[in-house]
Amino acid sequence: MLAIIGGSGLTQLSNLDVLERRVIRTPYGEPSGILSFGCISGRDVLFLPRHGYGHSIPPHRVNYRANIWALKECGVRRVVSVASVGGIRAGLNPGDIVIPHQIMDYTWGRKNTYFNGNDALVTHVDFTHPYDENLRRQLVLSATTAGIPIQDGGVYAATQGPRLETAAEIDRFERDGAAVVGMTGMPEAVLARELELAYAALNPVANHAAGRGESAGKIHFEHLGEILQEAMSRVRMIIEGVIHLV
Ligand code: HPA
Numbered sequence: 001m002l003a004i005i006g007g008s009g010l011t012q013l014s015n016l017d018v019l020e021r022r023v024i025r026t027p028y029g030e031p032s033g034i035l036s037f038g039c040i041s042g043r044d045v046l047f048l049p050r051h052g053y054g055h056s057i058p059p060h061r062v063n064y065r066a067n068i069w070a071l072k073e074c075g076v077r078r079v080v081s082v083a084s085v086g087g088i089r090a091g092l093n094p095g096d097i098v099i100p101h102q103i104m105d106y107t108w109g110r111k112n113t114y115f116n117g118n119d120a121l122v123t124h125v126d127f128t129h130p131y132d133e134n135l136r137r138q139l140v141l142s143a144t145t146a147g148i149p150i151q152d153g154g155v156y157a158a159t160q161g162p163r164l165e166t167a168a169e170i171d172r173f174e175r176d177g178a179a180v181v182g183m184t185g186m187p188e189a190v191l192a193r194e195l196e197l198a199y200a201a202l203n204p205v206a207n208h209a210a211g212r213g214e215s216a217g218k219i220h221f222e223h224l225g226e227i228l229q230e231a232m233s234r235v236r237m238i239i240e241g242v243i244h245l246v
Helices: 062-074 133-145 167-175 186-196 224-240
Strands: 001-005 017-022 036-039 043-051 078-082 085-088 098-100 102-105 153-157 180-182 199-210
Touching: 001 062, 001 085, 001 167, 062 085, 062 102, 062 186, 078 133, 078 186, 078 224, 098 133, 098 224, 133 199, 133 224, 199 224
Parallel strands: 001 043, 001 078, 078 199, 085 199, 102 153, 153 180
Antiparallel strands: 017 036, 036 043, 085 180, 098 199
């Protein structure tokens, strides 16, 4: 089964016919919300809003371990993460959709592994290619088939939040090779890898990152709604298409 983890701007999947909502408890605590089981174009899909249904859980307080564990327990094999980002790479504009291929992790203090060594052997999971390449290709194919332009590839810089970055931090991320910046990509991606779930991301650009474009002086986060909503309708179309590609 395919799961969608929705971020800001995608707290519901309007094309999902919900058949059942289930409360799941895990050894790591409670996921961000009730899991919605449903169908899109006749295929089973599970939806989980990363920040809770009222968008009340900030990025650094999301229980990523409970979320990914709950998906695994429900029989999920593939996870598409939807998470809005700030655009760093020149030419990336609000409304663009990036399907990243690499991650740099600048977060700290998050519970970022299931392998704490207490009751299992020390495990170093391979994370050379953090996103599942098959699922990435399926997302790209779904978008191109639907005629939706996307950016295929890019390095996602994961920051701690909840504050936005300084312009100097964004300059550093760019020197490090980052194309986009967001607050939720890690440890979500590595936890999915630890549980052997195929994981890939759709990252709609909500704003130019700090110090760039219209964010040169300040990021007007409160104005981002409209652009993001329009991008999310394209994100939904990409998801609809990917469901049939297994
Ligand atoms: N920085 C970090 N996370 C974000 C941004 C940003 O500029 N925009 C949307 N999520």
